[in-house]
Amino acid sequence: MVEEFRNKTAIVGVGMSQIGRSLPYGAGAMAVDAVRAAVEDAGLKMSDIDGLTTYAGGYELGHQAERDGMDKASIDYMIGALGIDSLEWFSETKGGGPALAPLSAALYAVYAGQAKYVVVYRAFYRPKGRQFGIRKDQEAHGVDQFLLPYGYGNMLQFGSAMFNRFMYSTGVTKEHLGEYVLHCHRQALLNEHTYLKNELSMDEYLNAPYYVDPLSKLDCDIPLDGAMAMVVTTADRAKDLKHKPVYVSGVKNALGPNASWSFFSAPEHTQFGSYYAGKDIWKRAGFTKNELGFVQLYDGFSVFPFIWATHLELCKPTEVGDYIAEASRKGKEAEIPITTMGGALCEGRFHGMGHILESVWQLQGRAEQRQLSNVETGIVAVGGFNSCGVIALQS
Template identity: 35%
Template sequence: MSAGRATAIVGVGYSPIYREKGIDSRPLASQAAKDAIADAGLTATEIDGIFEYPGLPNEISITMQRMLGIKNLASFGDYASSGPSGMAAALGAHMAVASGACDVALVYRSISREWGQQSGQVHFPPAEGPSQYQLPYGVAGAVIPVMGMKKQRRFAELGGSEEDYGHISVNARKWSALNERAALRDPITMDDYLSSRFVAEPLRLLDCDYPITGACAIIITTAERAAGLKQKPVLIDSTSLGTGSRPDWTFTDDFIFGGTREASDLLWKRSSVTPADVDVAQLYDGFTHIAISWVEALGLCGIGEFGDWVDGGKTIGPGGSMPMNTTGGQLAEGRMHGLSFVAEAVLQLRGQAGARQVPDANVSVVANAHGPQCGAMVLTT
């Protein structure tokens, strides 16, 4: 268990999700924030902390403060892109509330398809600094080439099949069919997965998440305050970060898992529950390789055992023993970049997930990112 005041997530808000380009994400961020505040039964004047990721100049926390007309903040944080996606800001808010730096923290992640779509890059800086060892060899498009290598190395070292990866992709659409907010709701088959084009072979197009424009927000306060608010409180049971040794996406010691194993070990060491207690899992699927890494790192199955564990996809689908990524994740709901996994875990533990509700969900594990920037949380009711 973490030191300091016990914390809880008491509000969740979303903007609509857009596939179109050219939409300003700031009004969407404001809308998601206002929805989360209203969902908690609070007013904006009660927010005294704002935390966001990834610190883009036009959408920092004081930008949000202005949009909400909040007079002053006791604490705020703009978390750089080196952190575990949207969860970086949630972990910052959790620490601020636990420590007493603030009492009611708003966390948001808004994302524009333009920014998220690396292939749409139009500026190509020279190959200096760390990129001098990669860009001259055609390593561009963010982590896509290295993610291809990680998938290949996993096959070489741990075995498994293309279908293992395909189950993550097919599963996303099973769940997104039940999620009206999702960008991609048409079901896909294993054949669709296996015939999707290679981007960085063996990485396929359907191993990659889907860029969208949208925003997501949550509210974190003390467990004590949460008890008197509108919604059933969802407690932050434990949190962790993990970087791994010689942290880097490419030149690192644990090439397949990055820091997921260290983050997982720390998470369970600090938690009041165990992997066997998890009712629903929300594991980052920016690439399918990341989700498989987390399943094994978190001990939901053994290392290299994902293929058997997933049981043809049954384990992680609706009605399965470990329902996973119940919004459709970033592969299907859209690349909300991390925070939406936290938000969905909250809705599941409240019993408010509608058609995709997992029965009797009391414990959820949430994980974000991979490589040198891993983060995880256990949420309980």
């Protein structure tokens, strides 16, 4: 099945809405803009689209009600807003990696003949006073009853325990993290789509205010308003469209054992979902690490790229600090360039969608000032903690 699927599907169009903070638009309007842009980029019409999918999680806004079209953009809303008469296939994914789970479902749908052209989209709306990942529960059940009453209940806290253990085990230092963060800031200056555009020195990084050890303000992605989308179809249909197809040579999603956000759920506190996704992707990719053109490493927190590099077996665990630091300093000249668009740390929090869009642009030769030379293959590693995924792409 793995070899049969290889290079039989493709990403053929990508698009995004305006991105910013406290924008005067809801998730629905931004999702519509992104979908229309992706469909136009593919050289298609909206009437060609017969499938839609999105990640339905991550809109949690505490006790506030979720308003469809404002706080979220459901498929029910999007059908009407896009003027689509009917769909042959649709899916709202709740579990798994926010970007890769719905993309994987879409790829399998077109491969199986359930639809011809499927749009995958992800929208975020973050009004003032509401924060993603901050728990406002009035009751605590299961494991949470031992955590929430004591103030242990958000992603920064979960990350602190896991990341400290990982850094202790591998020898990664704060300076190593800083090299990666500085790399993202340099790449962001070359990307018109990034939100954060500013020079950064190591001293500024090391003196940034901490949230929780080892994470300072500069180690965390930026929550934004906006939407991103992509169109997928079969390889046969893709070859006749507007841009060079980006073929999917392999995909792997994974949940670790006892898939919980709790710090004690991962064996040794360092085997996240990325461990199970990363170790299998090379069997599916159809190319080797020596043939890899670039790798986009998810960076919701700055430690994640180091975790992913070990789980993708790009280097030995005890060498990962120096490996990522060197690749960060070399940029385009690295043996395997990493996270070329500025990452979620500068582009903003879209849970891996931006990493996938950047990979498409790179493989199509449309990455402008960030464009790598003679690149034909890429890996995108998406997610952190318990739910993760990896996709291998070829031009």
